Amino acid sequence: MSIIPDKPPFKLLDILYKKEFILFVVLVSILIINSNISPYFLDLYNLIDSTFLFSEKAIIALTMTFVIIARQIDLSVASIIAVSSVVLGYTTSLGYDTWLVLLLTLLSGALCGAFNGAIITKFAIPSIIVTIGTMSLFRGLAYSFLEDSYYNKFPKLVGKLGGGYLYGYIPYAFLTFILLAFVFAFILHKTSVGKKIYSIGNNPDAAQYTGIAVDKYTFVLFTLNGLFSAIAAIFLSGRLSSVRPNIAFGWELEIITMVVLGGVYIYGGSGSILGVVISIFILGMLSFGLGLLNVPGVGIIIFTGLLLILSIGFPSFVRTLRRKNE
């Protein structure tokens, strides 16, 4: 089931100390526990269907990984989903052509992201503050536009993307996520763009001195994050076949959890796409397994929180202990 999009060359012993390896062990343990606990877990249909629950979030988690590695954060993604979904519903209701509808939807997301990026770079305000503000602003715009109405008609293609399967087995949303994961792993780990993003995250001032246009990168990353929120919005609206202003409420924290659990350092400069992909599967399989036991979402978040703290706290605690013993 697990898919490993990125295989850097490694020595056998080194891998034991890698965050990704630890995450992988956690994932396997969860799979084993789940299949022992519920007879319904190891069922092809069920496993395929369970990807619907995280694919949309996972798509945004990819660009969010870039944003966090570059020492920024974006709390407004879920609100951008709301804006883009409204644009999707509205342009459909105007009778526009499917491709134009999709184009305008993507454009709306990118614009929201660019707005974030512009304020952050132009006024030099920390992104956490700016996106707390735009989080209310964007969702507020969706509310004020929709009021008590809603959209339930979308182009056929959108419905198919959101809820359909390729060859009857592979959900389009999941497929998109996997393909994008490969692309992003390549950009981050194999290109000079990726190297620059790491160095911005490690030390923005030093990066500026070495001639990297830090502001330009920041602006593009936030625009990209907005664009990907719009992509997620297309899948989500298609799956729900309904757009309401409270769509995707609270997703920003779930997406950041995916990224941070995946070993991306919250102060920037380190992390890998592989780690994030494994962490997405961990969280997805954890909530699917608990869901099979009818534990509701609010109960499941305990385990998410514990995993988050332990995955980072435990290794650093061991390191401190070892240092003291020496």
Next chain:
Amino acid sequence: MKKLFLVIISSILFAFSANAADMRIALVVKGLGIGFFEAAAEGGEEAAKEIGGVEVIYTGPATTTAEAQIEVINSLIAQKVDAIAISANDRDALASIGKKAMDRGITVISWDSGIAEEGRIMNLDPSNTALIGSSNIKWMKNSMGDEGEFAILSATSQATNQNAWIEEMKKEHAKPEYSKMKWVDTVYGDDLFDKSYQEALGLFKKHPNLKGIIAPTSVGIVAAAKAVEDQGLVGKVFVTGLGLPSEMKAHVKSGAAIQFGIWNPIDLGYSAVYLSHQIASGAYTGQEGECIPTGRMGEICIGAGNNAAMADPFIFDASNIDKFAEIF
């Protein structure tokens, strides 16, 4: 450490595993912890016991959103339950998952708050929609008199059933006998107690001459009544709508509410589970024109669009509140 972690997790998980039964019927509600639905679950259990060999899985999301509800239903489909009876947070968003469940051979019905036709076999309304709408306006008139301003405090702005009732209220309100009653506002408390309370306070501020609030939701009506009392507006603003006697008792005594109504949630949960069983067992199809025997509730007959209605709303006031507060 890792081992310990596994042990902890698995021991917690085992606490939730259920035992097997001949037929498993899931009763999915809009949100956990709401008194109305807890009472409905009681009724569901009662039906299960009466029929025998039926296990009721009472579940729902913590937030009253469609996405969270879809996750819950997804895991029920994965568990291959025999029937799912849903009170929907969004009639369209739940339709595609309902359809998927039916594709996998599961009986899907909606109750209390319906799903769009293609996503369920039948829908059980608690009561005739038009009757609920007109009753609310009548109760308002009986509470505040036939003159003055009133407002609506609803659940979420997208709630299927509440919006349908509000439409019917508009029709009733257009009649000449209500010409002096002015409908000044409609606000939404999202079925969250603190948000509803806040919205009620906002109404007082915005409309200083407000005389009445109709809250067609069991969460909103209590929050509105509490806000009236806290602001010292008893006797000036009257609250009515749909609420549980047990939760409204204190507010009827205080005078914040004179008259309100609801149907019996225990009966509703009972009927939903009973109907699910009758259809899932193949005894009935749940199509238009059928009359399905539902245990102690008698027969429930299915009308156009495979809709059925359970019973008329019951009216509560100072004379009978004590008696019914004991029941639900």
Next chain:
Amino acid sequence: MKKILLNRDFILFSIILIILIAVGFANPLFVTPKSISDVLTDTSILIILALSQMIVILIRAIDLSVASNLALSGMLISLLSTVHPELPVYYFIALSCVIGTILGVLNGISIAILKVPFIVTTLGTLSIYRGLIYFVSDGKQVYSNEFSEDFLALIHVKFLSLSFLFWLAVLVFIVIYILLNHTRFGRNLYSLGGNPDAAKYIGINENKYIIMAYSLSGFFAGLCGYLWVARYSVASTQIAIGFELTVISACVVGGISVMGGVGTVLGCVLGALLIGLIRNALPAVDISQFWQLAISGAIILLAIIINTKTEQRKEKTIMVEN
């Protein structure tokens, strides 16, 4: 004179006054003493939480778990009150504060001892505390009719026609004002946030201060747990959900810098008041419920930009003078 005009607190105060006057013109009923006192009551919990959040933000951290902490403490005492309604209300308040403090200390330990970054820790405990409510309450709510009268009565006590909540907020303001401006603890917090390396050099134990800041944040979250539950007379898994972001917005609007070491107690209160005022004023001037979120978002964003601009201008002046 110019110094006063560029003073952040003064600008914020003027904005509040302007909004108040503008709303007063549109709806004179909004500026009656009764209505103003309602706004103050409504904003009190936000003020208390913003002040305690400020302590954490001063040392370059954030506590995202306050709303979950509040809801968990509130649920635990509510459950106890359904079993033991005879206990005096002060007992519940004290217990709520103790629970809150413990939850806060746990945050502090994770950050200071386990070295888990504060965003990760409090993002984690935001989920853990919220999820625990579900397990302790079995997903049920504690409703208004299940509380004892004493439990709810205290919140409605009035003094000089202002509510208990408001006076409590005033008390917290005074305590935190003294704590931050007139004690060594306060001065050390500012210097830790302003320049951690220098502070460590002169012997300030950073870990101790992190744990203390988070336990204070937890203490007040616990206090607000009682206040929230008593005010709305409900405890559930859903109460105050997302409120942490409102609290942080209040701090940020009040000019508390997330870069640490900068911000005044007065500014923080003004920030909370501005947000509370907007929340109450928009319905009063007949702006539809659907527009309120967008407008308050826009105002928050604007306040942040104005804040940063004045800050940057000040920096520039300093540089020129040097």
